[in-house]
Amino acid sequence: MARRLIWVAGGVAGAQLAFAVVVFLKSRGVSHAILGMGIGIYIFWIILGGLLTWRFRKRLRKLAKEVSIAWQVKFVLLATVLAMIEEAITVAMTNTAPFYGVSMEQAHVTASADYWDVVLTSSVVLFVPMFCIWAWLLSRYAFSAEAVFLLWGTTGAVMEALYGGPQHLLEIGMWMFVYGLMIYLPTCTVPEERAAKAPRWWWYFAAPAVTLLGVVPGGILATIFRQLRPPHNLPGAH
Numbered sequence: 001m002a003r004r005l006i007w008v009a010g011g012v013a014g015a016q017l018a019f020a021v022v023v024f025l026k027s028r029g030v031s032h033a034i035l036g037m038g039i040g041i042y043i044f045w046i047i048l049g050g051l052l053t054w055r056f057r058k059r060l061r062k063l064a065k066e067v068s069i070a071w072q073v074k075f076v077l078l079a080t081v082l083a084m085i086e087e088a089i090t091v092a093m094t095n096t097a098p099f100y101g102v103s104m105e106q107a108h109v110t111a112s113a114d115y116w117d118v119v120l121t122s123s124v125v126l127f128v129p130m131f132c133i134w135a136w137l138l139s140r141y142a143f144s145a146e147a148v149f150l151l152w153g154t155t156g157a158v159m160e161a162l163y164g165g166p167q168h169l170l171e172i173g174m175w176m177f178v179y180g181l182m183i184y185l186p187t188c189t190v191p192e193e194r195a196a197k198a199p200r201w202w203w204y205f206a207a208p209a210v211t212l213l214g215v216v217p218g219g220i221l222a223t224i225f226r227q228l229r230p231p232h233n234l235p236g237a238h
Contacts, residue, residue, distance in 0.1 A: 002144055012172065013046065016174055023035060030107045041093055046174070049086075061189050072138075076131045078185060087110070087115065087118055091115045094108040094110045122222065126219065127214075129216075131183070138187065142197065149184045151208055151211075154208050157172045
């Protein structure tokens, strides 16, 4: 079921990409730039990143078994690294604004044009406690990698809607893959022989809600980093 739903999400994401390309070709100015940045995220993270994820998932699982640390630590570290790679792509897209003839103040897809501002104060710093919660959930319940992909993708879409407005729910196909690809590979490295039981049906609804509790410690960490390293946020960013 989860795998079929990923295919459905992929179809939605593909339709959204096709629509974005059509509008991009007809648009000019700020909207042209923002659409171009979004298409770049599709190309470099969703399409290229997704293909690499699928190609090397089995090899990574073998390599992970050779690292002699707790699988929960490996899970959180790998998810964090992937989230940082995704943010490197999105920040790079923000920095392409001059290529479209506009400034980064006018068109951007991240809170700041500075990578560390984004990672430490508005994105990855919030995700890490959530990845820790997922490590705990996976130690108790045997969610499949495909299910975790969908559940974390749903969580990400909700966070984008809470942060940027409910209109972002219309981009759910894209957000499912933007977030899902952060956690799919780490879940593939979780040992199947662990003492975990099959989740009851209601855990598929509860897991995203429980994961969102990680926003609290993540927000505290982000506040600390903002005091230590005040970010240079772009207009309209929080």
